[in-house]
Amino acid sequence: MSPRETAVTLALLVLLPAAALAALLLGETFYVTLATRIAVLALAAVGLNIALGLGGLVSFGHAAFFGLGGYAAGVLATHAFNAEPLAFGLAGTTSMPAIWLAAVLVCGLVALPIGLVSLRTSGVYFIMITLAFAQMIYYFAISWPAYGGEDGLSIYVRNAFPGVETAKPFPFFLLAFALLAAALALFHRLQASRFGTALEAARQNPVRLSALGISPFAIRLVAFVLSAMVTGLAGALFADLNRFVSPSMLSWHMSGELIVLIILGGKGRLAGPLAGAALYVAFEHALGGLTERWQFFLGLVLLAVVFFARGGLVGLLAGRPRHG
Amino acid sequence: MSLALLIEQLLNGLQLGVMLFLIAAGLTLIFGVMGLINLAHGSLYMVGAFACASVAAATGSFWIGLVASLAASAAAGALMEITVIRRLYARDHLDQVLATFALILVFSEGTRWLFGSFPLYLDIPPALQGAVALPGGGQYPLYRLAIIGVGVLVAAGLYLLIGRTRLGMRIRAGETDREMIAALGVDIRALYTLVFALGAALAGLAGALVGALQSVQVGMGEPALILAFVVIVIGGIGSIKGALVGAVLVGLVDTMGRFLLPKLLALTLPATQAGPVGAALASMLIYILMALILAFRPSGLFSARS
Numbered sequence: 314m315s316p317r318e319t320a321v322t323l324a325l326l327v328l329l330p331a332a333a334l335a336a337l338l339l340g341e342t343f344y345v346t347l348a349t350r351i352a353v354l355a356l357a358a359v360g361l362n363i364a365l366g367l368g369g370l371v372s373f374g375h376a377a378f379f380g381l382g383g384y385a386a387g388v389l390a391t392h393a394f395n396a397e398p399l400a401f402g403l404a405g406t407t408s409m410p411a412i413w414l415a416a417v418l419v420c421g422l423v424a425l426p427i428g429l430v431s432l433r434t435s436g437v438y439f440i441m442i443t444l445a446f447a448q449m450i451y452y453f454a455i456s457w458p459a460y461g462g463e464d465g466l467s468i469y470v471r472n473a474f475p476g477v478e479t480a481k482p483f484p485f486f487l488l489a490f491a492l493l494a495a496a497l498a499l500f501h502r503l504q505a506s507r508f509g510t511a512l513e514a515a516r517q518n519p520v521r522l523s524a525l526g527i528s529p530f531a532i533r534l535v536a537f538v539l540s541a542m543v544t545g546l547a548g549a550l551f552a553d554l555n556r557f558v559s560p561s562m563l564s565w566h567m568s569g570e571l572i573v574l575i576i577l578g579g580k581g582r583l584a585g586p587l588a589g590a591a592l593y594v595a596f597e598h599a600l601g602g603l604t605e606r607w608q609f610f611l612g613l614v615l616l617a618v619v620f621f622a623r624g625g626l627v628g629l630l631a632g633r634p635r636h637g
Numbered sequence: 638m639s640l641a642l643l644i645e646q647l648l649n650g651l652q653l654g655v656m657l658f659l660i661a662a663g664l665t666l667i668f669g670v671m672g673l674i675n676l677a678h679g680s681l682y683m684v685g686a687f688a689c690a691s692v693a694a695a696t697g698s699f700w701i702g703l704v705a706s707l708a709a710s711a712a713a714g715a716l717m718e719i720t721v722i723r724r725l726y727a728r729d730h731l732d733q734v735l736a737t738f739a740l741i742l743v744f745s746e747g748t749r750w751l752f753g754s755f756p757l758y759l760d761i762p763p764a765l766q767g768a769v770a771l772p773g774g775g776q777y778p779l780y781r782l783a784i785i786g787v788g789v790l791v792a793a794g795l796y797l798l799i800g801r802t803r804l805g806m807r808i809r810a811g812e813t814d815r816e817m818i819a820a821l822g823v824d825i826r827a828l829y830t831l832v833f834a835l836g837a838a839l840a841g842l843a844g845a846l847v848g849a850l851q852s853v854q855v856g857m858g859e860p861a862l863i864l865a866f867v868v869i870v871i872g873g874i875g876s877i878k879g880a881l882v883g884a885v886l887v888g889l890v891d892t893m894g895r896f897l898l899p900k901l902l903a904l905t906l907p908a909t910q911a912g913p914v915g916a917a918l919a920s921m922l923i924y925i926l927m928a929l930i931l932a933f934r935p936s937g938l939f940s941a942r943s
Contacts, residue, residue: 365731371730371731371734373734430928430931430932433931433932433935434931434935434936436730437668437674437730437874438870438874438931438935438936438937440674440730440734441674441866441867441869441870442870442927442928442931444863444866445863445866445867445870445924445927445928446924446928448863448924449921449924449925452917452920452921452924453917453920453921455920456913456916456917456920457913457917458913565859565863566859569734569738572731572734572735572738573735573738576731576735580731606746606749606750608742608745608746609742609743609746609747609750611739611742612739612740612741612742612743612746613739613743614739615735615736615738615739615742616721616736616739616740616743618735619725619728619732619735619736619739620724620736623732
């Protein structure tokens with residue numbers, strides 16, 4: 314990373330908690346929740362950025378993992394609330410670490426077969442297949458009545474984390490932000506590691522990579538699964554943030570939004586997802602307050618980004634990446 | 638389960654397949670010729686439905702509405718191509734996905750702005766109301782049969798257009814080598830706009846025809862679009878023949894799955910469970926079909942490009 318990009322990244326990482334703290338001190342807890350929303354969406358996009366940014370895998374189905382993470386939280390909390398045992402002798406739980414673990418595991422286990430089939434294809438086929446798998450899970454969630462079906466599932470009390478008052482907005486923000494920071498650290502390590510280099514090479518020239526004795530398929534599969542796990546973790550947090558999970562978290566629109574977050578911020582850039590999520594939520598809040606039709610203008614802004622600002626916000630602030 | 642019911646469901650599946658073909662044909666043509674993935678194709682379907690419903694409501698004639706839907710969707714397609722899509726041909730698929738996703742937002746919210754959030758309704762034209770007797774007893778709506786007929790005509794027309802006319806020759810040449818046909822003096826920009834408008838008109842036609850069966854509303858395009866994607870992925874992107882086979886396959890599998898799976902499961906499961914489990918499985922069936930086909934043929938059944 315260039316020194317300028319490091320500065321932009323650090324500034325964004327300081328600004329978000331500073332804004333949340335300022336909102337708390339001013340008694341504007343609504344804005345703390347908004348900052349939490351930014352952190353959670355950014356976390357989801359960091360996950361997608363592993364596949365899309367580093368690996369060049371345009372997954373148009375990451376909402377599947379976002380939603381599965383959300384349902385992991387919702388289902389476990391519901392079973393704990395009703396004191397009904399889950400399948401295989403497991404009980405529900407309201408402990409966030411256990412829920413996070415479940416969300417990450419479920420997403421990894423689902424991403425593995427999806428990746429095995431989807432990564433056999435490339436280009437447009439990959440985009441459409443990931444979309445189709447996500448739709449499959451979406452329709453399943455809608456027509457399966459046990460967990461609310463189309464109406465979704467409410468989480469009556471926000472799940473618990475040892476030593477943290479999760480029901481209050483600011484402590485919950487800190488939890489989400491800590492996870493985001495951890496995911497960003499993981500992304501940074503990954504980018505600099507041998508694995509990250511191989512992934513980058515698989516994107517730029519898979520033939521040369523296989524000539525070096527590294528299978529692009531295996532590298533991509535690991536990246537895809539890892540990416541799904543991070544996005545799934547974000548989904549669990551998102552469900553706890555809204556205390557609600559519904560099939561809309563699984564919809565293709567959500568997959569599109571996750572891609573939008575990355576492009577708004579800057580594809581493959583460490584701070585891209587955070588910048589994109591901040592921009593998106595600010596835009597949604599500012600324009601959404603002015604007009605019901607804010608998505609119309611979002612569409613126009615996106616077109617402008619595609620045509621005139623391909624590096625996204627981080628690209629504007631920190632210049633072009635060293636190798637793109 | 639009677640024979641008439643089975644035939645009725647088969648015809649329903651065929652009718653769904655034919656509708657999907659109208660949408661998928663344009664999508665696959667645009668990808669085959671221009672190498673572009675167009676998420677906003679569903680919006681053109683919606684434009685056709687809204688044009689037909691509003692013009693039919695104003696004039697009282699479904700047929701004028703149908704002509705209006707063709708004109709409106711072709712015009713919207715040409716406008717879309719000239720203002721936005723044209724700049725995307727040289728870009729990577731990610732930019733295409735993003736820009737056409739943005740177009741969906743613009744079209745959906747724009748339509749909601751113009752027509753409001755309430756659905757419009759479109760009546761089946763009087764000439765096509767009524768039903769036809771099926772062998773084995775039972776009746777089948779004439780309108781749905783007419784839709785199947787339109788689909789067959791369009792498929793035959795496209796086959797002749799692509800295989801037998803000068804325009805079709807240029808389209809095929811454009812698929813193979815765009816620099817070469819440009820060097821031979823064909824105005825490639827105009828050709829691309831024409832192909833895009835043709836695909837848009839087919840999608841608009843599908844929208845208008847379906848509009849009389851379902852309510853016409855914002856957001857109707859996306860489920861159809863995603864099914865059309867499944868169709869062209871199964872058939873092989875860029876292949877019209879693949880789109881036809883894929884569409885009929887998806888239409889039949891989806892309809893018959895919804896009809897038969899709950900009944901099959903009822904043989905082993907208690908009735909209270911068989912319904913929901915069957916419905917959930919049936920809604921996933923075409924995606925499972927797609928995954929299976931791709932596991933064995935990663936570029937679809939009739940791939941035009943490998």
